[in-house]
Amino acid sequence: MNLSLKFLFDNIDVSFLVLDPYDRIIKFNQIAQKYFLLSKKDLRHKKIHELFSNLDIENLKDFFLKNRLKIVKRTPGLRRNEKTGASISIVPLFDEKNAYSGSIVSCTDISDKLELINQGTKAREEFIKRTAQIAEERDKFYLVIENISDGVLLLDYDYNIILVNSSLEKIIGIDTKKLMGTHLKIYFKEIYYSELIRKKYYFQSEIIEITNQKEKSRKAVSVYMAPLITQRGESMNTVLTLRDITREKQIDDMKTQFVSNVSHELRTPLASIKGFTVTLLARKELSEQQKNKFLTIINNESDRLTRLVEDLLSLSRIESSSFRFQISEFSLVSMLEELKQEMEKLLMKKKLRLDIIIPAGIPPLIADRDMIFQLLLNLINNAIKLTKESTVILFSTIFRKKDKSFIFTIKDQGPGISRENIEKIFDKFFRVEDSVHIIPGTGLGLSIVKSIVEKHRGEINVRSRLGKGATFIVRIPQGRISEEEET
Ligand SMILES: Nc1ncnc2c1ncn2[C@@H]1O[C@H](COP(=O)(O)OP(=O)(O)O)[C@@H](O)[C@H]1O
Ligand SMILES: [Mg+2]
Numbered sequence: 408m409n410l411s412l413k414f415l416f417d418n419i420d421v422s423f424l425v426l427d428p429y430d431r432i433i434k435f436n437q438i439a440q441k442y443f444l445l446s447k448k449d450l451r452h453k454k455i456h457e458l459f460s461n462l463d464i465e466n467l468k469d470f471f472l473k474n475r476l477k478i479v480k481r482t483p484g485l486r487r488n489e490k491t492g493a494s495i496s497i498v499p500l501f502d503e504k505n506a507y508s509g510s511i512v513s514c515t516d517i518s519d520k521l522e523l524i525n526q527g528t529k530a531r532e533e534f535i536k537r538t539a540q541i542a543e544e545r546d547k548f549y550l551v552i553e554n555i556s557d558g559v560l561l562l563d564y565d566y567n568i569i570l571v572n573s574s575l576e577k578i579i580g581i582d583t584k585k586l587m588g589t590h591l592k593i594y595f596k597e598i599y600y601s602e603l604i605r606k607k608y609y610f611q612s613e614i615i616e617i618t619n620q621k622e623k624s625r626k627a628v629s630v631y632m633a634p635l636i637t638q639r640g641e642s643m644n645t646v647l648t649l650r651d652i653t654r655e656k657q658i659d660d661m662k663t664q665f666v667s668n669v670s671h672e673l674r675t676p677l678a679s680i681k682g683f684t685v686t687l688l689a690r691k692e693l694s695e696q697q698k699n700k701f702l703t704i705i706n707n708e709s710d711r712l713t714r715l716v717e718d719l720l721s722l723s724r725i726e727s728s729s730f731r732f733q734i735s736e737f738s739l740v741s742m743l744e745e746l747k748q749e750m751e752k753l754l755m756k757k758k759l760r761l762d763i764i765i766p767a768g769i770p771p772l773i774a775d776r777d778m779i780f781q782l783l784l785n786l787i788n789n790a791i792k793l794t795k796e797s798t799v800i801l802f803s804t805i806f807r808k809k810d811k812s813f814i815f816t817i818k819d820q821g822p823g824i825s826r827e828n829i830e831k832i833f834d835k836f837f838r839v840e841d842s843v844h845i846i847p848g849t850g851l852g853l854s855i856v857k858s859i860v861e862k863h864r865g866e867i868n869v870r871s872r873l874g875k876g877a878t879f880i881v882r883i884p885q886g887r888i889s890e891e892e893e894t
Contacts, residue, residue, distance in 0.1 A: 580621030
């Protein structure tokens with residue numbers, strides 16, 4: 408080897424090893440000693456496999472005889488230190504007779520690169536982990552969005568729908584798949600043209616009425632708008648949350664209606680009391696007979712006021728959320744005797760007969776006694792009030808084993824109820840027009856009855872035809888309440 412070549416050979420940052428045909432080291436350069444941390448003596452005649460930890464070719468001669476033109480390129484580990492690595496290429500040597508005479512191994516240290524590779528692997532693993540995390544978070548996000556009861560609408564900058572949840576379908580009555588990608592004004596025009604959107608009232612809500620396409624009904628929806636800056640911050644999306652408040656609004660309207668009805672009902676008798684009192688005071692010349700007539704009106708009107716206030720109090724007590732049952736066990740027979748006594752005067756006045764049929768051995772009721780009393784009183788009272796003279800009112804009861812319920816039936820031979828009115832008689836303040844002026848009442852009696860039945864988890868039904876009398880059938884489950892109260 409010429410000198411300058413030897414110089415280069417020793418000073419280049421590549422380890423060279425010359426192997427004999429049996430893979431043993433016969434020549435090497437200086438850098439190889441440093442690299443493998445072996446003395447000249449130790450390096451010579453060592454087999455190549457003793458230097459590298461995972462060189463996959465066991466016998467180079469065999470390999471090169473099969474693959475004459477191949478150069479082996481490998482990146483094995485080094486036995487001296489597992490954290491190091493080498494990039495090697497092995498070139499076969501053939502003599503003039505084409506016989507295999509050994510090989511040259513050139514070997515570069517790639518330990519620092521190995522670290523980079525490892526870091527790369529780590530970064531890649533980190534990336535995969537993070538992606539999985541993001542996917543999981545996204546899934547969780549969708550799961551939450553999917554499962555909240557409010558409808559959710561995600562809009563892009565131009566108000567195109569880019570995400571919806573299934574709760575929205577209940578509100579708008581359109582398949583959510585159909586909504587995706589459409590412009591807000593197509594299916595939600597009431598929202599699109601609302602103040603909320605037009606004036607971009609972010610972080611605020613507005614009550615908007617929309618049409619449910621499936622039910623063909625109007626729904627009151629509280630729409631909340633919030634901005635959503637996309638991750639890169641370059642454009643802004645909008646999130647709308649839709650809460651169906653139709654029911655709440657109905658209840659609210661009903662309350663308002665009720666208050667206005669009550670005021671109206673109270674004002675009528677008050678106005679009449681006031682009017683006749685003023686007349687009595689101002690017109691001293693009135694005859695005794697006229698005075699009596701006016702006083703009677705005042706008396707009747709104050710009775711009506713008292714009834715109204717009493718009924719209103721009963722109703723609000725029963726319907727209040729803090730209502731508590733006073734549960735006791737009591738016999739029906741004694742309760743009906745009490746009831747009959749209370750009605751005696753009225754019955755006599757109209758020459759009516761109240762027949763009561765209670766089978767012997769009927770079990771006692773476990774319920775709120777005052778309430779059941781009021782329930783039967785109101786029903787029997789209606790029957791007495793509305794029926795012609797000299798007829799029979801029939802009260803009967805049975806205990807039905809099948810569903811452990813008491814069935815009360817109150818049957819009269821009165822005017823009956825038209826089909827049209829039958830649905831309305833349980834409404835607050837509803838009274839059938841013809842009887843309004845003749846028969847005293849508040850229109851609250853049956854509302855109270857209905858509330859009591861509902862509180863006892865029972866049912867009430869009416870069978871009646873105009874002119875054919877009426878039958879009210881009430882079912883009250885036995886002891887149902889007491890069980891619930893205890894738990
Ligand atoms: N047994 C009945 N037969 C015919 N109509 C009835 C009967 N019970 C109730 N109604 C009708 O239902 C209306 C509402 O009854 P209710 O709520 O008890 O109010 P009120 O008795 O104060 O009028 C009555 O005005 C009457 O027209
Ligand atoms: Mg009544």
